[in-house]
Amino acid sequence: MSAELKANNAIAIVDAAIPEEAKFFEWPPIATNVELEPLPEFPMQALPPVMRDLVAEISQSVKVPESLAAAEMLGMVGLAIGRNVYYYFKKSLTGSANLYMLIFAARGERKSSVDSILQGPFNDWLYEKLKEYRKEGETFELLEKRREYLMNKIIKIGIGAEGTDNMMAEMNEINATLENTPPNPNIFTNNITQEALLQKLAECGGTVALFSDDGRGELKMILGLRYSNDGDAHDEVLLDCYDGTKTVSYDRSGRSITPIKRPCVGLVLMSQPDMLLLLGDKAEVFDSGFASRCLYCFPETWVGKRNPDGSLKRDIDDSEISDVTMERYKQLIFRLMNRSSKQTEPVYIGLSAEAKEFWKNHYREIESESGAGGLYYDTLAIAIRYPSQTLRLALLISQVLGHRMIELDDIQNAHALMEYFIANAERCHFFIKKMALPNDAMKLVNYFIRNYKVRQHSIRDLYRGAGMSKSRFNQMVALLESRNYCRTISTAQNQKGGKQESGLIEANPELLMLSQHSN
Template identity: 25%
Template sequence: LHNWDPIEGFELWDNWSKQDKESYAKNKENYTTQEKWQTFKSNNIQNKLTIGTLIRKVKMIRERKNWKELIPVNNPFNHPKIRTDSLPNKLQDYAKSLARMAEVDETVITMGLFGIISTILSSHYYVSPKPDWRESVNLYTIIALPSANNKTLILRNISQPLKDWEKAKSTEKDLIIEKQKEKLKIWNLQLEYKRKQICKSKTLDEKNHLEREIDRLIDSKPEVDHKIKLFGNNFTSESLLQDLYEQKGKLSLIADEGGLFETLFGLYTGGKTNFDIVLKGIDGGTEKMKRKSCEFHIPEIYLSMVLLVQPAIITKLHNRSSTQGVGLEERFIYLLPKILLGHRKLDDYSIPIGLKLNYDRLCQDLLDIVYSLDEPIKLLLSDTAKSEFYKFRADIEKELGPGGSLSNILGWGGKLCGYVLRFAGLIHVVDNYPIRNQEDNTTISLETMQKAIEIGNILIEHAVYAFGFNTSASKTTDRVVVWLKKILSSSRDRFTQTDLYKEFRIPAKDIKPDLDLLIECNYIKIANYKNDHAKKDTTVYLINPKLKDFK
């Protein structure tokens, strides 16, 4: 205050001192307040503290609390786990046991089992946080695993109850389908006979009568059911469409290879891509298609996917020019679990038979329930669950903004809240089954929503890394970090692109990847300021004050 203005500063200081009447009276006995004021004068003009500096330091302390924790740029991704306790309670023990037997990170088993639940419940349940929002519970999941990680073993174990249920239902339906086929054969013969008769008709009345009979016959064409097919592991675009039609729009892809993407990229169609069914299948899209022999109309498509693939498949998916801008990449959940190769026990552990039977029974009970439902069941959020979800939405909205963790993957980030609702729905239905109608427990609890949100937060880290926006630090990044610390030590907390160029003489486009990494790891963030002397706003980079003491 003394350096700011000796006169006005004295009045402010004197009034402030008078608030403590006892100390003020005691000090006045020794010297006047003016005498004390003069002792505050600094002998070293370089060390003076002005009111502007004081305000700036207070702002820096306040801003320090608003910054996220720094992530070391030389190790930005630590393969965060989605643990087995994220699953519905009835699946957790089985998941732990399978992870131990397969000797893989528990993330693999957890997300694989979510995929199986999604396969079962898809199209039969949906979550509605508000009247105009309907979120289905099917998932598109890609788990990246190199060779020798027991992918086939894992998928065989988690999908076996589905195969057994399929087989049992097919046996029950075989006789019914045979009878329906016989009826259809007789119908075809009758239709052919009537058509021959109409050609031989001699009078107009006879012809009109036969036409009416043919119309009635066509209207009464017997239907032939199809065998239930829950999932497959290898499709062409045509066979996928045919199976979806036969299964009334519901199907799952469960595979340990990336063949699906080869199909999408045009392996069987001369390079012509076909993403439409996958794009529509995430949220109940409609498909209409005409062929020479028939016409397809699928009112709602609900696909689910559990794909355990080589990591290179994810890179291939992102690097294909044909996938850019169509929304294909953004529809998948990406998992890059920690690889345990080289550190496995390689013992003879097996899943206890009791756990396996419980898992089989649970899956088959759920299948019996969903295939007996007349219409989909709506799941609602409790008041506390809804409040928690909307807080999460607000947090995600900030991360989608400039400098946020999702700013580079807006398409994926925009779908994250929907993914969280889907996980909440899956957890709720399994933990509270049987849910056969709206009168059963259809309200998702706070605890379930918190589980789903925790999964969503972890998925962000995996997605950022999978999309390639979180790479190891370069030498330039390290140099920039040293420079940022130097700026902070001089009591500054920001810099511009001009400052950056003057220091490093590197064009903006060449240093952008380093800045993106520093933003991702919470070292800096972008702020735009109005510049009255320029047409555009000035881009300023704020420096995380925590960096000053960060090693």
């Protein structure tokens, strides 16, 4: 008998010895297959040419929806514009171009591939800047040592002794130089606990980038579902850093930090649609205004889908992103990042008269549909910022194109993009509403979550504690099984050959990710 055959026989013997109910089979994801209204076509012509060309080539070569690549790119470019460029409509209506972009895409949608392409120029820029920063750091370190030497010498010989005046003057010059220590250019982080985010802002001169192609953990931290003893949302710093109008000078531990003027955070989180259920269940982030500060992208999946002609949407081919297109995008990122890293004072970008009038009509349209019975009434917690989000997008477009003010074309293109993101926000709202489980089903889910350390539960015990009729209990179990929240396991007869033992229900391990207890 061959070694391979002996090994296979040994595996078969061991497998046969394991009771069926003790085996752990691979789980399908919790079902999110709600029938949703199709989205309008993404307005590619609204993007500046340098962005439009790359989005089109990413979509063609990587085989992803155009909107997925465009949404992430908009979030990244908005951050690159920085903390010192603002649109100015009037004194009480200003804002920067940084965006909070939440992208919900199905499994297998190649989010990481898109992210690596779009982050590449940022990594190249950071590599160059870190070399400069380290060289400057060595100089400042030498100056600090020189200052320490002079101070020790003055103390030794006494203040007022011969030569101390010159030493004091040199120390003052060193102190003045050290006050201008450049900020750390590494603005990128995935640690968004409140304390870490504040320290990063202070270290990096008031700008932080939170970009993640797997934003489940980051979103859970914002929602207070991770590292939160009380379960409260941790969105305070993000609220303060959205408009850039506040000076941040605190941290949650009570330690003082250097006051940060015009703080700016760029947030781009990509995750799977199940995270929408967590977001929809956290009323606190809607009440605080965090949800309304976000733009939403929830594209239709391309996985396994076909074009009208029957060909696969993601059929394999030889398409590549051209070097010319990628280089133009890299030059854009370098131009914006170099400018924003050197700017120290705010610059205000006004609107042309035509652009102002167009935006006023857009504002009136949203406002008139925000009352009871209006088009945006059900989603008012998000819709309330649609008009100002349009101004942010207009500022972003104007800066990519190098305009000195926001022109009519800029605001019209921003409006086209905003209409698409409004449709996505409505789609998210509908998904959350349709995926909401009946209260009786949630009783069972909450039981699984509370007892998350136990994988298999007795059907008899679960029914006795459910507080519902047997037929209702069976309906709720069937519903949860249909959505892959759990599954029933058949058990063997007892040792005497009598009636079957009470069955078991096994909870989907994915529920651990939905649990507030998971860390």
